[in-house]
Amino acid sequence: MGEHKTSYREIEHFTDIEAWKIDREISGKLYRIIKMLHDEKKYWLGSHKSKAVVLFLISLLLSLNLTRCERVQRAREKGKVVIGTYLQPAPLDPLMTRGTISAALVDLLYNSPVRLSERFEPVPELAESWEIRGDGVRWILHLRRGVLFHDGEEFGAEDVVFTYKTLKRLRGDEFENLKEIRKIDRYTVEITLKQADVVSLLYWLRTPIVSRRSYPGAEGIKAVGTGPFKLKEWMADDRIVFESNGDYFEGEPEVQQIVVRIYEGYEALLSAFLQGQVDVPYLIDAADVRLVEDNPKFQVSRVPNFHYYAVLFNLRDPLFKGKKMRRALCYAVDREELLRTALMGRGTLVYSPFSSPIWRDTSEAQGYDPGTAERLLKELGWRRDAADGLFKRGGKPLGFELVYYSGNPLLKKIATSLWLQFQRFGIKVELASMEARDLLERRLRPLNYQLALFYLNAGSDPDFASRFLASAQIGDYNFSGYTNQAVDSLFAIGRRTFDMEKRKEIYRQIDMILRDERPMFPLVSGMGFVGASSRVKDLWPLRNEALLKSARYWKVKPGG
Structure with missing residues (x-):
C-alpha cells in the first residue's frame, strides 16, 4: 500500500463528525495520534476496528480537554450581554426619540456636552469646561479634543x-430662549440666550450631539454618534446588535457586544430571562421581582424614581385655607404605614418636592406625630367625641372628600x-375616583375639590417643582391654588443663578x-426595579443615570 497522508478533512469525514466543533489544538493532537498509528501500520483507516479505536481516542481527548473547551466557550461569551425587550424600537433619532426603548438605546450611541453627577450637578462630557x-x-x-464619531x-x-x-427647527418651543449659537473655533462654541436661564440651558446641554455629516433623522438604523457603542446590525422584529467603540474617548468598554432581542410580549421576555437567555430584561414588573431576588443567579437593582405620590390641598376651600389644619393632617398620616401597606415596602418616604437632598432643608423632617396633630386640631376648636372617637366642632364631625385617578391601581391602594388612617384617627373621609381627564379639567384645574391624591414629577432639577407651586401656574399645574410671593421670587432667582452653592441655598x-x-403633602415614591443576570457586574454605578447609559461601565463574568 502506498503512502497516504491523513488530513483534518479526512478525519472529519472518517469519524462522521460534521465540522467537528472541536478546538484546533485538540484536532492536532488527534491527528498526530492517528498518523502515528497509521505509520506504524497497527491500525488501518479503512477497517471497522480502526474506526472504533479512533472514536475511542476522540472521546478520550474530549473528556481530557473538557475543561479547556469550557474555557474556550467562556472566552467566546466574555463581553457579550443580551438585553431583552418586548417593546418595538423606533428609529434611533437622538433629537426626537423620547420615552421609549429607543430613547434608552440612544444612550449607547451618543454623548452630550454635559451630564449629571450622582448629586445631580452638571459635569463635563463632550464639553471639557464652560464659562458664563x-x-x-x-x-x-470648550469642547473635548480628539473625540471621534463612529465613522x-x-x-x-x-x-x-x-x-x-x-x-430649534424640530422642537422650536423648547428652544425659544436660544438667541444664537455660533462656532468660535474648532473646539469652542458660544451660546447666547435671550434671557439668563440656567435650567433650560442645562437641559439643552444634556441633549445628544449628532454629526453634521451623518445625522440620520428618521433613518435611525444608520445612527452615528460618539458613544461607547456602535450600531452594527438591525434585524426588524428580531434583534439589534451594538459593538464596543474601540476609539471611545473614555476608553473602550469591557463589554464587547450588546445584543437587544425583541420578544413578542412581556411573558415571553420574562420566560427568556428566567431561563438565562437574557442578561438584562428591559424592564421587569416590580411584582415579578420576587421570582429572582433570592436567586444567586440573578441580581436586583432599584430604579431611581423622580415621581412621587402626594396629597394636594385646595387652599381655596375654607377648611384648608389656614396652614394649621394642613399641618395637623400631615402629622396624622404615618408614611411608613403607607409604604408597608400600599407599596409592600418597595419604595421610599418623601418629605420634599425636590428630588435630591442637596436642594432640601437640612432640618429634621416632620414625620408621624398624632399627638401634635390632635393639639393643632384642638387649637382650631375641634374636640374628640368620647362616644364615637370623631373630631367634632359645634357637633359637626371633621371630614372631607379625597379624589384620585381611577386608572392607577397603586393610587387606589394609597387612597x-x-x-383607614384618617378613620382610625377620628376624621371622616369619602373617596372618589375619576378618569384622568375629568379629574384634571373638572376638579383640579378649576380648584373644585378638597383633597386630591396625585402623582407628581420632581424632575432632576429643583426648578421643576415650580410647575406645581408658582402663582403663574394656577389654572394649569398649580392644583392647590398656592400663592407666595417669596417662593415665586426665589424660583425666579434660582433660574438665573449659575453658582451651584448659591442655587442650593x-x-x-x-x-x-x-x-x-x-x-x-409629599408621601412616598414607588420604586421600580431592574433584574439582571449576576454575570453582569457594575450594572448601575451611577444611580441617577439611565440604565443603558451605564453600559460603558459594565463588566461580564464569563460563564456566570
Missing part, C-alpha cells in the same frame, strides 16, 4: 452648532390606606417655607 458671561446670557463651551470623523464645534440649530429656603405652609 454677560450676566448669564452668554455661555462659552472616524472628529467631533467639533460645527457638530454642536448643527445639533442645536436642528433642535384606601389614607382613608435658594432651594433650601423654598423647602423650608413649604414645610411650614404645607400647600401639598
Whole structure:
C-alpha cells in the first residue's frame, strides 16, 4: 500500500463528525495520534476496528480537554450581554426619540456636552469646561479634543452648532430662549440666550450631539454618534446588535457586544430571562421581582424614581385655607404605614418636592406625630367625641372628600390606606375616583375639590417643582391654588443663578417655607426595579443615570 497522508478533512469525514466543533489544538493532537498509528501500520483507516479505536481516542481527548473547551466557550461569551425587550424600537433619532426603548438605546450611541453627577450637578462630557458671561446670557463651551464619531470623523464645534440649530427647527418651543449659537473655533462654541436661564440651558446641554455629516433623522438604523457603542446590525422584529467603540474617548468598554432581542410580549421576555437567555430584561414588573431576588443567579437593582405620590390641598376651600389644619393632617398620616401597606415596602418616604437632598432643608423632617396633630386640631376648636372617637366642632364631625385617578391601581391602594388612617384617627373621609381627564379639567384645574391624591414629577432639577407651586401656574399645574410671593421670587432667582452653592441655598429656603405652609403633602415614591443576570457586574454605578447609559461601565463574568 502506498503512502497516504491523513488530513483534518479526512478525519472529519472518517469519524462522521460534521465540522467537528472541536478546538484546533485538540484536532492536532488527534491527528498526530492517528498518523502515528497509521505509520506504524497497527491500525488501518479503512477497517471497522480502526474506526472504533479512533472514536475511542476522540472521546478520550474530549473528556481530557473538557475543561479547556469550557474555557474556550467562556472566552467566546466574555463581553457579550443580551438585553431583552418586548417593546418595538423606533428609529434611533437622538433629537426626537423620547420615552421609549429607543430613547434608552440612544444612550449607547451618543454623548452630550454635559451630564449629571450622582448629586445631580452638571459635569463635563463632550464639553471639557464652560464659562458664563454677560450676566448669564452668554455661555462659552470648550469642547473635548480628539473625540471621534463612529465613522472616524472628529467631533467639533460645527457638530454642536448643527445639533442645536436642528433642535430649534424640530422642537422650536423648547428652544425659544436660544438667541444664537455660533462656532468660535474648532473646539469652542458660544451660546447666547435671550434671557439668563440656567435650567433650560442645562437641559439643552444634556441633549445628544449628532454629526453634521451623518445625522440620520428618521433613518435611525444608520445612527452615528460618539458613544461607547456602535450600531452594527438591525434585524426588524428580531434583534439589534451594538459593538464596543474601540476609539471611545473614555476608553473602550469591557463589554464587547450588546445584543437587544425583541420578544413578542412581556411573558415571553420574562420566560427568556428566567431561563438565562437574557442578561438584562428591559424592564421587569416590580411584582415579578420576587421570582429572582433570592436567586444567586440573578441580581436586583432599584430604579431611581423622580415621581412621587402626594396629597394636594385646595387652599381655596375654607377648611384648608389656614396652614394649621394642613399641618395637623400631615402629622396624622404615618408614611411608613403607607409604604408597608400600599407599596409592600418597595419604595421610599418623601418629605420634599425636590428630588435630591442637596436642594432640601437640612432640618429634621416632620414625620408621624398624632399627638401634635390632635393639639393643632384642638387649637382650631375641634374636640374628640368620647362616644364615637370623631373630631367634632359645634357637633359637626371633621371630614372631607379625597379624589384620585381611577386608572392607577397603586393610587387606589394609597387612597384606601389614607382613608383607614384618617378613620382610625377620628376624621371622616369619602373617596372618589375619576378618569384622568375629568379629574384634571373638572376638579383640579378649576380648584373644585378638597383633597386630591396625585402623582407628581420632581424632575432632576429643583426648578421643576415650580410647575406645581408658582402663582403663574394656577389654572394649569398649580392644583392647590398656592400663592407666595417669596417662593415665586426665589424660583425666579434660582433660574438665573449659575453658582451651584448659591442655587442650593435658594432651594433650601423654598423647602423650608413649604414645610411650614404645607400647600401639598409629599408621601412616598414607588420604586421600580431592574433584574439582571449576576454575570453582569457594575450594572448601575451611577444611580441617577439611565440604565443603558451605564453600559460603558459594565463588566461580564464569563460563564456566570
